[in-house]
Amino acid sequence: MNMDIDTPASQPINKNKGKGKMIMGELDTLPWVEKYRPNELSDLVSHEEVTETLKTFIERNRLPHLLFYGPPGTGKTSTILACARQIYGDKFRSSILELNASDDRGIDVVREQIKNFASTRTIYSSGFKLIILDECDNMTNQAQSALRRVIEKYTKNVRFCIICNYVSKIIPAIQSRCTRFRFSPLELSQVDQRLSTIVGAENVKLTENGKKALLRLSKGDMRRALNILQACHAGYDRVDEAAIYNCTGNPQPEHIDSILNSMLKDEYTTAYQKIERLKKENGYALQDIITDLYEKIQQAELPSETEVSMVTNMADIEYRLGEGADEKIQLGSLIGAFKLALPVA
Secondary structure, eight states: OOOOOOSOTTSOOOOSSSTTOOOHHHHHHSOHHHHTOOOSGGGOOSOHHHHHHHHHHHHTTOOOOEEEEOSTTSSHHHHHHHHHHHHHGGGGGGGEEEEOTTSOOSHHHIIIIIHHHHHSOOOSTTOOEEEEETTGGGSOHHHHHHHHHHHHHTTTTEEEEEEESOGGGSOHHHHTTSEEEEOOOOOHHHHHHHHHHHHHHHTOOBOHHHHHHHHHHHTTOHHHHHHHHHHHHHHOSSBOHHHHHHHHOOOOHHHHHHHHHHHHHSOHHHHHHHHHHHHHHHTOOHHHHHHHHHHHHHHSOOOHHHHHHHHHHHHHHHHHHHTTOOHHHHHHHHHHHHHHHSOOO
8 A cells, every 4th residue: 555654653743834744534544454564664463573674774774685574464465565764764665576466476577667667777866766565475377487587686775574484485585595584473472562552542342351352363474463453443433353253254252161171071972963053043154163273272271182083173174174074073073083183991
């Protein structure tokens, strides 16, 4: 989203100055992930080692080609945009070329748009421009092969920042030309710290159990946490645990307990009917149930052999679901796997 927000996210933004600034109505309707995106490296709540290294690169004017990789919502794009603001100031938008998964990034784009931008010198004092290729693991190998020569040829004019979720999908030739930084999932305390700021700014009535559910479902993904919070705030006056689970469609914890108890204690046919009825009434996906069951099994005091058998079979069922297998058959397989894994009385 090419919007020019030049003040820290925690401060109010003056909408009345300058051409192209957002007016109040636009700011109010903006997704919170953009509204509260950090504008400076000091605003980032995690990855201190990465940000300190990048600050040193910028201060010494020795920024290399960069490769950021890690799970979604961990601050990769925010970090490079904050770097761009620090390097170029208010004029950073004219000095960067940003392409993401919504753009066509085949070999023609590499040969034309990227090459044309990279081949021209910048008039700014920094001495180079910046090309940000977001979600680069979706680029074809042919396009990546063409890109490696562009990176090598135009290093005097431009720096590249390659962003991806899976570094294994980036060809070795590009990896070797970049300085790599891994962005791990955020600590829940860091997500909590940022959420507290936004809850206060937006006057969200977030309960304590609602916050715990939100942090649990976020799994260290700040973007996911903010999207869930904004959706719940729009739909509910009071954001509690029930509101969080209703908005996301994730199974309620008490329902997961009921499913687990049924599979462990009830006869096969009874367990199948109970769980199938619960799935239909609440619209649960079997894949979500398996994910939550896995966490419950880790907390349960089960014999090691039983737990190993259950988890192994759950992994197979999850894989089959991902390949498009029938949910009813896989539910039967799940219950059967639990029954077979239980020690004989």
